[in-house]
Every structure is written in C-alpha cells, then in structure tokens.
Amino acid sequence: MPISLTVNGKRHELDVEPEMPLLWVIRDELGLTGTKFGCGIAACGACTVHVDGVATRTCVTPVEVVDGAEITTIEALAASSGAGEGELSALQAAWVAKQVPQCGYCQSGMLMAVSALLAENPQPTDEDIDAAITNVCRCGTYPRIRAAIREVTSA
Amino acid sequence: MKLGKPTRRQFLIAGGAVAGGALLIGYASSGPSRRAQADAAASAGGERFVTTWLKIAPDNTVTVYVPHADMGQGTITALAMMAAEELDADWSLVRAEQAPAESAFANESLGNRFVPGDGVPPMLKGVNAAAWYQVAKFMSLQITGGSMAVRYTGQHGMRTTGAAAKEMLLKAAASRWNCSPSDCTAAMSMVTGPKGETATYGELAADAAEYSPSASPKLKSRSEYKIVGTPRPRFDIPGKVDGSAKYGIDARPEGLLYAAVRLGPVSRSTVVSYDASQVLSRRGVKKVVEFPGGVAVVADNYWRAKEAAAALDVEFDAGDKVNVSSETIFAAQAEALSRETDEDKEVGDAASVFSSAPETEGAEIVSAEYRVPYLAHACMEPMNCTVWIRDGKADVWVGVQDPLGTRARIADVTGIDFDNVTVHPMLLGGGFGRRIPLREGFFDFPSEIDFAAIIAKEVDAPVKLVYSREDDIQHDAYRPAVTSRIRAVVGPDGYPTAYENLYVYKDDPEEAPHIPYGIANQSIRYAEVPTHIPRGPWRSVAHTQHTFFSESFFDELAHRAGKDPLEYRLALLKDQPRHAAVLKLAAEKAGWGKKLPQGHYHGIAVQQSFGSIVAEVAEVSIEDGSPRIHRVVAAVDCGLVVHPDTAAQQVESGIIYGLTAALYGEISIENGAVVQTNFTDYEMLHLSECPEIEVHFVDSDAPIGGLGEPATPVVSAAVSNAIFAATGTRIRQLPFKLHDLSQVSDKFAQAAD
Ligand code: FES
Ligand code: FES
Numbered sequence: 001m002p003i004s005l006t007v008n009g010k011r012h013e014l015d016v017e018p019e020m021p022l023l024w025v026i027r028d029e030l031g032l033t034g035t036k037f038g039c040g041i042a043a044c045g046a047c048t049v050h051v052d053g054v055a056t057r058t059c060v061t062p063v064e065v066v067d068g069a070e071i072t073t074i075e076a077l078a079a080s081s082g083a084g085e086g087e088l089s090a091l092q093a094a095w096v097a098k099q100v101p102q103c104g105y106c107q108s109g110m111l112m113a114v115s116a117l118l119a120e121n122p123q124p125t126d127e128d129i130d131a132a133i134t135n136v137c138r139c140g141t142y143p144r145i146r147a148a149i150r151e152v153t154s155a
Numbered sequence: 156m157k158l159g160k161p162t163r164r165q166f167l168i169a170g171g172a173v174a175g176g177a178l179l180i181g182y183a184s185s186g187p188s189r190r191a192q193a194d195a196a197a198s199a200g201g202e203r204f205v206t207t208w209l210k211i212a213p214d215n216t217v218t219v220y221v222p223h224a225d226m227g228q229g230t231i232t233a234l235a236m237m238a239a240e241e242l243d244a245d246w247s248l249v250r251a252e253q254a255p256a257e258s259a260f261a262n263e264s265l266g267n268r269f270v271p272g273d274g275v276p277p278m279l280k281g282v283n284a285a286a287w288y289q290v291a292k293f294m295s296l297q298i299t300g301g302s303m304a305v306r307y308t309g310q311h312g313m314r315t316t317g318a319a320a321k322e323m324l325l326k327a328a329a330s331r332w333n334c335s336p337s338d339c340t341a342a343m344s345m346v347t348g349p350k351g352e353t354a355t356y357g358e359l360a361a362d363a364a365e366y367s368p369s370a371s372p373k374l375k376s377r378s379e380y381k382i383v384g385t386p387r388p389r390f391d392i393p394g395k396v397d398g399s400a401k402y403g404i405d406a407r408p409e410g411l412l413y414a415a416v417r418l419g420p421v422s423r424s425t426v427v428s429y430d431a432s433q434v435l436s437r438r439g440v441k442k443v444v445e446f447p448g449g450v451a452v453v454a455d456n457y458w459r460a461k462e463a464a465a466a467l468d469v470e471f472d473a474g475d476k477v478n479v480s481s482e483t484i485f486a487a488q489a490e491a492l493s494r495e496t497d498e499d500k501e502v503g504d505a506a507s508v509f510s511s512a513p514e515t516e517g518a519e520i521v522s523a524e525y526r527v528p529y530l531a532h533a534c535m536e537p538m539n540c541t542v543w544i545r546d547g548k549a550d551v552w553v554g555v556q557d558p559l560g561t562r563a564r565i566a567d568v569t570g571i572d573f574d575n576v577t578v579h580p581m582l583l584g585g586g587f588g589r590r591i592p593l594r595e596g597f598f599d600f601p602s603e604i605d606f607a608a609i610i611a612k613e614v615d616a617p618v619k620l621v622y623s624r625e626d627d628i629q630h631d632a633y634r635p636a637v638t639s640r641i642r643a644v645v646g647p648d649g650y651p652t653a654y655e656n657l658y659v660y661k662d663d664p665e666e667a668p669h670i671p672y673g674i675a676n677q678s679i680r681y682a683e684v685p686t687h688i689p690r691g692p693w694r695s696v697a698h699t700q701h702t703f704f705s706e707s708f709f710d711e712l713a714h715r716a717g718k719d720p721l722e723y724r725l726a727l728l729k730d731q732p733r734h735a736a737v738l739k740l741a742a743e744k745a746g747w748g749k750k751l752p753q754g755h756y757h758g759i760a761v762q763q764s765f766g767s768i769v770a771e772v773a774e775v776s777i778e779d780g781s782p783r784i785h786r787v788v789a790a791v792d793c794g795l796v797v798h799p800d801t802a803a804q805q806v807e808s809g810i811i812y813g814l815t816a817a818l819y820g821e822i823s824i825e826n827g828a829v830v831q832t833n834f835t836d837y838e839m840l841h842l843s844e845c846p847e848i849e850v851h852f853v854d855s856d857a858p859i860g861g862l863g864e865p866a867t868p869v870v871s872a873a874v875s876n877a878i879f880a881a882t883g884t885r886i887r888q889l890p891f892k893l894h895d896l897s898q899v900s901d902k903f904a905q906a907a908d
Binding site: 017 | 386391394397402404405438458533582779809810811815842848
C-alpha cells in the first residue's frame with residue numbers, strides 16, 4: 001500500500017515500509033537534507049518538521065502515522081510563512097539579525113519548533129518558550145535563540 | 156596534540172594574473188604543526204604550511220580562501236576581515252570560502268621554489284577559473300583546533316597577504332598615472348591618484364600582477380582599523396537558516412548507499428562471529444562487511460541499514476578489558492599517585508617546605524583530592540563519512556577539523572595513493588576536538604573515517620557511514636577521567652608558602668596544570684595510567700580538568716583563611732596584571748560583594764589558556780538539591796578583538812559547553828564499555844536552564860589570543876565555588892548531578908540565618 005504525503009506542497013506516493021521513520025523518508029527517499037538526524041529517540045529536536053502545522057520529531061514518527069498529512073520542512077518554512085520567492089520568513093530574518101547559528105546543525109529543528117510555537121502562541125512568555133523549546137543546541141546558541149524570538153514578539 | 160610555537164619563517168609565495176586578469180596572491184608560513192604523525196603520514200619529511208590565498212577579480216570582488224574549517228566559530232569571516240582590512244577593501248565586495256578541497260601539502264621544498272623573485276609558478280599563469288584545482292594543490296589546510304586560526308593564520312598570513320596586494324595595486328596605479336605610489340591612496344577597493352584619477356582594484360589587478368609581492372609589507376596600526384573590530388555579518392549564516400547548508404551527513408553523490416555499524420561495546424574488541432544471512436534478505440540490504448572491531452550493514456536507506464545492523468547477532472571478544480570499570484580506573488590512578496611520579500614543574504623547594512611544615516610555627520598542610528570523569532564530545536551532527544572508491548581513486552565527503560590529515564588517513568587505510576584521494580570538505584555539525592582523525596598518542600584510535608574507507612573498498616558505489624547517537628557516545632576519544640591530589644602549606648596569614656599537585660595524564664597544553672599564583676615553592680608532578688579507553692582532545696583539552704582542580708582549591712584556601720575569594724586571588728596575582736584586570740572587571744560587572752537576590756550566591760574563577768585570560772563570576776542558587784545557574788559574567792583578555800560579535804558568541808558557547816559538562820557530563824565505564832547511550836543518560840543543557848551570559852572584553856594590546864576554547868574550563872570552578880558559598884559543600888568530583896545539595900543547603904541556610 002503506497003503511502004501518500006504532501007511535502008512542501010508537493011505530493012509523493014511512496015512505496016516504503018510503514019514503520020520507516022518520517023525522518024529517513026524525508027532525508028533518504030526524498031533527498032531533503034535540511035531536516036537533521038541528531039539522536040533518533042526524540043531527545044534533541046534536530047529532526048523537527050511541521051505535520052499539519054504541528055512541530056513533530058520525525059525520527060520516531062512512523063511514516064504510516066502521517067499518511068495523507070501536509071508536511072513542511074525547513075526548506076519551505078519561508079514559503080509556508082508567506083515570504084516571497086528567495087525571501088526569508090520574519091523568524092529566519094530575526095535569526096540572521098541576531099546571528100544565531102554557530103555550527104548551525106540544530107538550527108533547522110530550532111526554527112521549525114519555534115515557528116510552530118509562535119503560530120499557536122504569538123506572544124509567548126519566557127516560561128512558554130522554556131516549556132516548548134526543548135531542542136538541544138550543542139554549540140550553546142540558546143541566549144541568541146531567545147533574543148531572536150524576542151525580535152519577533154513583543155513580550 | 157602538540158601545539159608548537161609558529162616559527163618566524165614566512166614569505167609570499169606567488170603573485171600573478173589568473174582567471175582573465177585577476178590578481179592572485181598567496182602567502183605561506185611554516186605553521187604550528189600539531190602532530191608529527193600527520194605530517195609524516197602525508198608528506199614524508201615535508202613541513203606543513205599555513206597558506207593563505209587572496210584573489211582580486213576584474214569585477215572588483217575579493218575572494219579570501221581560508222585554510223581552516225569553520226565549525227561555527229566565525230573563523231572564515233574573521234580571517235577575511237583581517238585580509239580585507241590591510242587591503243583596504245570595500246567589505247561589501249569581499250567573499251570568503253574555506254580553501255578548496257583538493258589541497259596538497261605545500262611542503263618546504265615546494266614552498267622554496269616560490270619565494271619572491273621566482274615570480275609566478277607557470278601553472279598559475281593564464282589559467283581559467285577551473286584552475287583553482289591546481290592552485291589548491293599548493294595549499295595546505297591546517298588543523299583547526301587550539302584556538303589558533305585568528306592568532307596564527309590571521310596575524311601572520313591574512314594581514315600580510317592583504318597588505319602586499321595593496322602595495323602591488325598602488326604600484327600599478329602609480330605607473331598608470333606616472334606618479335609615485337606614495338602619491339596614491341587606497342580605500343574602499345579603489346585607488347585614487349594625485350590628480351583625482353581613480354581605478355578600482357579590479358581594473359588594476361592584471362597590472363598589479365606584474366609586481367613581486369613584498370614579504371614584509373607595511374601593516375596598519377590598530378588605530379587605522381575600519382573593518383577589524385566591527386561586527387560584520389558572518390558569511391555562513393544565511394545557509395544555516397534555510398536548510399541549504401550542507402554538512403558531511405548531507406552528502407548525496409549519485410548512487411549513494413548507506414552503512415550502519417555494529418561496534419563491539421568495548422573499544423578495540425574483535426569480531427568472533429556473526430551470520431550475515433540473518434539480514435541479507437531484508438529489503439534494501441546490499442551487503443554485510445566486517446572490519447576491525449565491528450560489522451557494517453550496507454543498504455539503500457540509512458534506516459534499513461540501521462535496523463538490519465541492530466538485528467544481527469554479533470559475538471565480540473574484548474579479552475580482559477571487560478574487567479575494567481570506572482572504579483578500577485580511579486583505583487589505578489590513586490595507586491599511581493601514591494608511587495613515584497614524574498616531574499612536570501618544580502619551583503623552589505616544595506618538598507622541604509612540606510616536610511618541615513609540622514615543626515613550623517603556624518604552618519598547616521591543607522589537602523584535597525579532586526576527580527573528573529570521562530567526557531564525550533557529543534557533536535550535534537553524529538559522526539559520518541562518505542567514501543566512493545572507483546578506478547583506483549577515492550572521493551571523500553566529510554566535515555573534519557583537518558581535511559589533509561583525513562586525506563592522509565584515507566590513503567593509509569585504503570592503500571590508495573595520496574594524490575588519488577580527494578577530500579570534499581563539508582560543513583561540520585560541531586567539532587570540539589572530536590573531528591580530528593589523527594591524534595598524537597591516539598594515532599591508532601579507530602574512527603568512522605577508517606571504517607567508512609574499509610567498507611567502501613568492498614562496495615561498488617559511494618557509501619555513507621553514519622554513526623547512531625549511541626555509536627557516537629560509546630565510541631568517542633574521550634576527555635580522560637582524571638584524579639588530582641593537591642596540597643598546600645599555608646602560613647599564619649592564610650597564604651600558601653608551598654603548593655603541590657599530583658595528577659594523572661600529562662596532556663596538552665603543557666602549561667594546563669600550572670598556576671598563575673605567586674607561590675615560592677611549587678611541585679607539580681604526574682603519572683601515566685594507561686587504559687584501553689581512547690583519549691582525545693576535548694574543547695580546551697587538559698585545561699578542562701586542571702582549571703576545575705586548581706581554581707576550586709584556591710577557593711578552598713581563601714575560605715579557610717576567612718578571606719574574600721576575589722581579594723585572596725588578587726593578593727597572589729601581584730605579578731600577573733592581566734589576570735588581576737580580568738578578575739576585577741568580571742567582579743565589577745557581576746556586582747561582586749553587592750547584595751544578591753535571596754538565596755543567590757557568587758563564585759569566581761580565572762584561567763589563562765590558548766593565549767587568552769578569562770575570569771567568570773557565576774550566580775547560583777540551590778533548587779531541589781541542584782544548582783540553578785542564573786547568570787555568568789565573563790571578562791576576557793584576548794588581545795585585539797577582531798570580530799566582537801563572534802568573539803562574544805564563542806565565549807557564550809564555551810561557557811555553555813563547560814557548564815553542560817559540569818552539571819551533567821559523565822561517561823562511566825562498566826565491563827570495559829561505556830555505560831551511557833544517548834542524550835537521555837548523557838544529558839545536555841536546555842534553553843530553560845541556560846543562564847543569562849554577559850561577556851566583557853578588556854581593552855588590551857597583548858598578542859591575539861584564541862577564543863574557541865578559553866571560556867570553557869573556567870565555568871565549572873566558578874559554579875562550584877558559588878555552590879560552596881551557597882551550601883558550605885565543597886564539590887571535589889564532577890559532575891554536580893552526583894551531589895544532592897538539598898540537605899546541606901537547608902542546614903547551611905539555618906546556620907546562616
Ligand atoms: S533526531 Fe529526532 S529528536 Fe533527535
Ligand atoms: S548551532 Fe551547533 S548545535 Fe546548535
């Protein structure tokens with residue numbers, strides 16, 4: 001039974017094992033490498049994408065669970081936020097303004113997690129941010145992540 | 156890791172026209188070679204060179220080729236700024252890239268052929284853009300580590316290259332306008348003549364290439380800087396916010412297959428038996444390959460490979476290594492320190508001060524034993540390496556701190572000629588000392604790079620080996636577990652007259668166990684206690700443990716003497732004005748000695764490493780028996796600050812890396828193997844626990860110091876000293892999570908009321 005997914009607005013019919021984690025479908029089958037592998041056990045958030053708008057850790061999400069879902073990865077974050085071709089979303093622009101990334105490896109997951117939080121809660125308190133953003137950044141960009149979030153929120 | 160002093164020998168190796176009228180200029184300096192093995196492996200007796208190249212194109216863009224990996228420290232941007240500054244370039248026209256992939260050693264004999272006067276190597280004349288392949292063959296990539304990119308490559312290479320290019324451009328303009336170069340001025344990538352003539356650098360590039368570059372061009376003084384010292388946006392950021400940045404793990408050569416491994420849990424186990432037929436019929440599985448210490452499954456998708464590898468029954472033999480545990484390792488260290496030790500540093504006559512202390516009026520011996528555990532690097536991007544072997548050639552896609560060393564290693568492992576190995580450097584998802592394939596003293600540490608090469612030899616396609624996080628945590632080259640026994644003879648005034656530190660493992664940097672404090676008699680000695688657990692450089696290397704040991708101990712002495720820990724240190728630092736200055740600045744900015752919120756306490760520590768001095772003040776409270784770190788204020792003397800924003804960012808990063816280890820970091824050994832598996836039991840600091848961090852730089856004209864590492868070691872001691880202030884408990888063993896501070900804190904709080 002093929003599984004059908006819409007990824008970044010493009011529909012795919014896939015013949016893969018139903019239990020294959022969405023992460024490996026995205027990276028190895030679809031070749032979208034912006035979504036990262038960090039831990040494989042939902043403990044770091046590097047693999048976060050939006051599944052029907054909800055931040056989801058794809059390393060533990062069997063692809064069958066998201067059959068028929070709309071998936072957005074970092075590659076289409078700008079477009080899904082309404083930014084024009086070649087433009088960044090306001091959140092990504094804040095990331096550039098605050099020069100957030102270091103090695104950058106965690107940043108796709110961070111941006112996907114933060115953008116989902118802000119879609120649901122546009123004016124989060126510090127406690128809301130602490131509770132929602134549990135992604136790991138080994139380079140320690142946390143202070144700048146908070147500062148960049150504050151660029152686009154007024155709290 | 157040996158970090159030698161850079162020698163003075165340095166020269167411009169080429170200037171010339173390439174790519175249709177561009178000026179190409181290169182510079183070499185025999186650089187600090189960290190490991191003789193890497194050199195020997197790849198260039199049989201040759202010397203390694205830090206080599207920098209700069210290209211001015213007819214469209215007036217300047218491209219700076221940086222021979223260092225950028226792991227997010229902003230190196231590439233900072234080095235380009237140093238070249239652009241001396242060149243007086245318009246920053247908006249400056250580009251920077253990691254040096255091209257296909258580097259060859261510019262060894263000594265090769266370098267000598269291109270000293271000024273010999274002009275341009277023929278191969279660089281009149282070549283087109285594709286000729287960067289050739290140019291690259293004369294470049295040497297240096298290892299990125301030891302916080303040395305800006306200190307050495309930038310100071311010795313980038314500035315000279317930029318200044319020499321500017322001199323050549325001025326000469327070209329002067330000849331065009333029939334005046335003297337001194338009548339012309341250069342600014343914003345444009346030369347202006349005495350009568351108001353103007354020409355862009357791009358327009359002058361071809362003419363400029365006719366002049367020989369000076370090996371000692373006039374460099375600017377600091378007061379003339381316009382680019383250096385300002386926060387220019389980093390070149391690498393845009394690709395890191397839209398998913399387009401490509402790391403090693405993202406390599407996708409045509410026809411790619413994926414490999415997952417089953418490694419013996421004990422390092423350097425041997426494979427006894429396995430049955431490949433258990434998995435060969437699984438969907439997508441192509442092959443099972445044995446290599447020393449493990450078995451790999453190759454499949455058409457990483458998950459399929461990983462699941463199949465997990466399903467294999469593999470029997471390993473680890474010999475008597477299974478009898479090794481953290482307890483046996485620490486017991487062996489304790490025993491070794493009780494026997495004869497080797498000299499590290501002796502000052503005065505510490506032995507006799509200690510032996511006469513019992514009879515000396517008012518003298519007392521204070522002693523403490525400290526311990527730190529093994530630590531894994533846990534780079535965010537799991538280890539990986541993609542290798543494609545065909546027609547006697549190897550292509551390698553990998554993000555490493557030493558592309559050349561990696562190339563040598565791949566040549567070694569596969570038996571393919573060094574010249575036939577091509578390394579395509581990819582971005583690194585963290586390095587911290589882990590992504591260096593060759594290690595002094597750990598030369599034989601079998602790594603993913605070796606395994607990938609061995610596996611690829613057996614497969615007729617490119618193969619990407621990816622470690623699971625479990626493989627990464629359990630098969631690292633670790634910051635070693637270390638014991639340190641410190642003693643001091645303290646006089647009636649509370650200050651030490653003699654200091655002794657007996658520790659295990661003499662690692663780099665050599666000075667890590669040494670203290671800045673003025674004590675007349677010192678005995679610093681060590682013992683080697685070999686184990687089978689691989690050791691490797693971990694951000695700031697031996698400073699990580701020694702700063703915790705000595706800065707905790709001096710805090711103990713201060714409290715024992717009833718003195719303020721800041722004042723106590725300052726009294727011992729009369730001959731160390733730079734140390735005193737950073738301590739004072741950190742204390743002032745943190746509000747040392749001022750009233751803090753209820754239940755909050757300060758701790759302070761200082762350390763010099765990699766040419767920089769960092770003092771940190773941590774503000775800590777105890778919540779549910781654990782320390783909560785509210786704020787860390789750092790003061791840094793790193794000489795000139797090239798890029799204030801990335802400099803501050805490296806200090807923030809170093810503090811968080813060190814704090815994570817101090818709070819949670821512990822790799823323990825049972826039955827010869829690493830116990831921890833993933834981020835669940837090798838825990839990471841999260842956003843919610845991250846303190847507010849403030850970074851202040853001392854205005855300093857000291858030589859440029861490193862910044863990638865020096866902030867890391869200080870924070871464990873600063874926090875530990877704050878915990879003591881809060882609870883009266885002296886933590887002598889890391890990590891903090893091993894200690895329940897709730898009981899003590901209640902008692903201490905009562906006593907304090
Ligand atoms: S890789 Fe999915 S949460 Fe870490
Ligand atoms: S930027 Fe390196 S892990 Fe977050």
